[in-house]
Amino acid sequence: MIQIRHQIPGRIRLRIPALARNRPLADWIEHELGAVPGVEQATCNPGCASLVVRYGHSRLDPETIRAHLEAIIARPIDPSRLTCDPVDGRCRSCQRGTQDQAPPLKRILSLVLLAGYLGYVLIREHLLKRPVAQHALSPTGLIALAGAIPLLRDAWHETFVERRFTLHQFLAFSLVLGILMGEALTAFEIILVLRGGELLEGFVANRSRRAIRRMLALSVKDAWVWVDGQELQVAVAELREGDRVVVRTGEKIPVDGVIEHGEAELNEASISGRSEPVFKQVGDAVFAGGYVERGVIRIRAERVGEATYLARMAALVDASLDQKAPVQQRADELAARLLRLGTLSTLATLVLTRSVERALTVMLVMSCPCSTVLAAATAVSAALHSATRRQMLIKGGVHLERVGTAPCICFDKTGTLTTETPEVATVIGDDESALLYWAASAEHHNTHALAHAIVRHAETLGVEPDTHGISEHLLGHGLEARIGEHRVLVGNARMMASGKVSLRRYKAAAEQLIESGLTAVYVALDGKALGVIGIRHQLRAEVHETLARLRADGVSHIALISGDEPRVAAALAEELGLDSCHGGRLPEDKAEVVRALRAEHGAVVMVGDGVNDALALAEADIGIAMGSGGSEVAIEVADIALADSAMGNLAELRALSRQTLRVADQNYYLAVGTDVAGIALGAAGILSPAMGGLIHVTHTLGILANSSRLLSAR
Structure with missing residues (x-):
């Protein structure tokens, strides 16, 4: 029975039970299906009985492909078309790879x-x-x-x-x-x-990376659907295209679609990487995985289940992992x-x-x-143990080896080079203390991240906010508060325009803040602008020092690849002295940038932390996931995970990689040296075959002793 497990336009994954550990059938399907007009690539995996087909969706459809498969499987296998001869319908030698991988x-x-x-x-x-x-x-x-x-x-x-x-x-x-x-x-x-x-x-x-799909799956189990003026609770798995889904503050969006009623501020960091909430209203597109921070919206579902953007990105990650050539x-x-x-x-x-x-x-x-199996394996094992003690998870020796030689490193912005906590960078106004007093008083009970930054900055400078009476949060604009007899507005230019506040005096300053990568927040009192506050996300500790160490260690190109606004990303890249900047990129765009940089510079290391970085992490030669607060899928897809978010670990990784290679070489020469001595003694008749076998014990003990030095590597 052929089952369609996942499909997107141009790509389909099927499960074929007859494929299980049957290499001849896999070769037969790949050969015959590859000859079907419109099929671009057919890749079988006998280990999990799956088949991935890439095709021109304008010429074929999934049901036609399944019909072709049924016809191919029904025909007898032609041994002349296989890479080896089947024995009793199964190729025993070709099953070596799956049989030998015993638990x-x-x-x-x-x-x-x-x-x-x-x-x-x-x-x-x-x-x-x-x-x-x-x-x-x-x-x-x-x-x-x-x-x-x-x-x-x-x-x-x-x-x-x-x-x-x-x-x-x-x-x-x-x-x-x-x-x-x-x-x-x-x-x-x-x-x-x-x-x-x-x-x-x-x-x-x-x-193992078997948890990729589980990590990408929505945590939402139930949704509210608008039917005949009432809201009905249904399972997310039962949602269909055209359903009207209602999502409120604090809830995740379970479908891709368009807002047909209401407005809200959405956190779409998992989709676009944008650090700030995005204001969405009627007619705007939204994606599964987004989070409603404020507001209530009704969405007309256009894609559900495995057709959503998040699910399609999971398929792209999976395909990218399959295509990565083993080193x-x-x-x-x-x-x-x-x-x-x-x-x-x-x-x-x-x-x-x-x-x-x-x-x-x-x-x-x-x-x-011993000199080949143990020389590298014991050195890598000791290095991995040393890295784990410093909260660096490395998923195999080949990744440790390559991270020390890659000439190009790419960074995501939010959550990687910067933290997710905003801070006040500058305050522009005639009386900064008065400006912060009114702004902090208005924002004192607001849960928005920018509000917390303003209140923290005021408290740091010793400005004590006052309690406010009535306050109203206007989605996508800002906050209006009543403090005694005074009316205070804190927000963007649209907020000031709605309150008929003239910004002529501070407009140029705000533009400069935006050009330098800051978020501009205006403050007005009783209809008069008091000034503007520039807010940015904090740089991680040791960023400058780590970048300098990476350049001194041979990294020739450092790039920034971010979903943030191009101007914001460019300002940060200029501040850090990076070689190139690619802002406003969606996940698949990030992967394209990684591919382009690989073609230009060779091996590429990608450092990121979110779901939106997962595809780029998988596309890079080495993917590094930053932070215990990072996305689980990024950590799952990445080759290396830095659990404590310390930027200094990147430079330590390269140093550990080089030291591991040196120890592996020493182990090899130690083993070869004892081999040469064994050859001379054996040829002279001094060593018996049994004594020759003991040479291997000497290999092992010497190699283990040398590799153990990496356990305390600094």
Whole structure:
């Protein structure tokens, strides 16, 4: 049964149960569906039985695509069209990637059982003085062979499917040869070390992002719908296009639509990134996820459920994550070097000494991937632990590696470079104390963020506000209050115009405040303007110092990408000396800017905190989510999350990245050094195959000791 799980114009995701772990069917669908006119791309994921199709929505529709799929699945698979031959309708070798990813508990249990058998062998040989048989059909030989099955499967896949020669084949051949030659215990020791290394590497691999959709989902469960002059409560899941949805102060908007009655101030930070509430009235568009701070509106729903802007952004984030190319880890380069060195050393030993035993010793010394599996993995594991203690969550070693070398860093504005708390930057008027007294008295009980900033500033300067009588908040304009016999107006130019207050004297000053990125708030007393207050969001501590450290550390381009007004964003960029500024950008626009900067500068790091940054975070080579107060989806999508919002952590991240790479290199050279010594001793006949296996223990202990220095890295 084919189920449509999500769709937007030009893109559809389907669930096909028959796809589950069936690579041949996935190849068949991708090949056949890709040939359908109008289909731009078809991508199957056998692991979760899903199919994502990109198509020209003017030429195809979801139902037509589903009909094509049903016809494709009904036809027999043509093996000549597949990248490999199916066996019993399933490609066993191609399922290697999903089969080997056993649950962590199962892998840990497997490692514990292998370690337990090694303990038994050691007790039997050294305490009980009873030898352990090591031939191929002995318990040790059979257990070693069973433990090597995942490795043998990898070697088979790389040889006959990918048609390339890697360390897996070299190691697999060495272990099988050692077991057949009666060195099963040596092979068993190597397998145990290999399993431990792979398990450790698995802990620092890419973290799960399954909660993306849950984090983006609306927290609203019920909504009020206007029907025949009455409000009826219905589940959000039951809303349909055309419904009239009523939303009041303090409630979230559950649909995309147009206001047909009422007006309100909306917090749309999760959509546009705008730091200030936006005044909306009849005819204005609103989006699901917005928050009504003041007012009551009735919305005619135009898009509901997965068709809303928020849901479509979730799909874009998901697609961007799927398209991000995996970065080859540093260990791959080290493995290639070790592979060449091991092959040449083994062949040279066999030719020069004509001793199979010596050649086997050299092969066993060089075949263990400790220098590749553990050199980077242990260094990264220690670095991640060190970062976590400083409230920096890094979701895998590859992200730690790349953040230290990226030449371009992009910042969001509100919540990233600035806090979400506004502050008074300047006061312009003949009598600043009197201006603040009347403004603070009028705003004293107002819950608006700008009102709090005015009251705090007045109190800081020792100005005590008076209590007011009647006050009226005018949406999108400001506040009118009665203080004794006086009438006080605090708000924008529209507020002053409605109160017939002349702004001629302060108009130029207010324009300068706006040009410099501040919000201008006028204050009038009894119809006469007293002055204007400039308010801005506070810069985070250490912003200037951190930007200077980043430039000194090799960052060549620092950009600001913000949803705020272009003039506001440009003023902040100029103040901080940034290289480029991109203001007034919606989420998809931010992602486009990241793509353009990557094409120009190479690897890009994006630093943000909100839902509106999620797409850009996913599009960047490294996404960094700022702050414990940041959006959960941004933290989920990002590769790195800074929990305490400290700007200094960005510079510390790059320093930690460089130090980790240095330690990984040291580990590699330590392992290679012991390998070279093992080659010389093995070729000379001084080391036996069993002693050659102990070289791996030396590798491991030395690498772990060196990597542990990162636990206390500064």
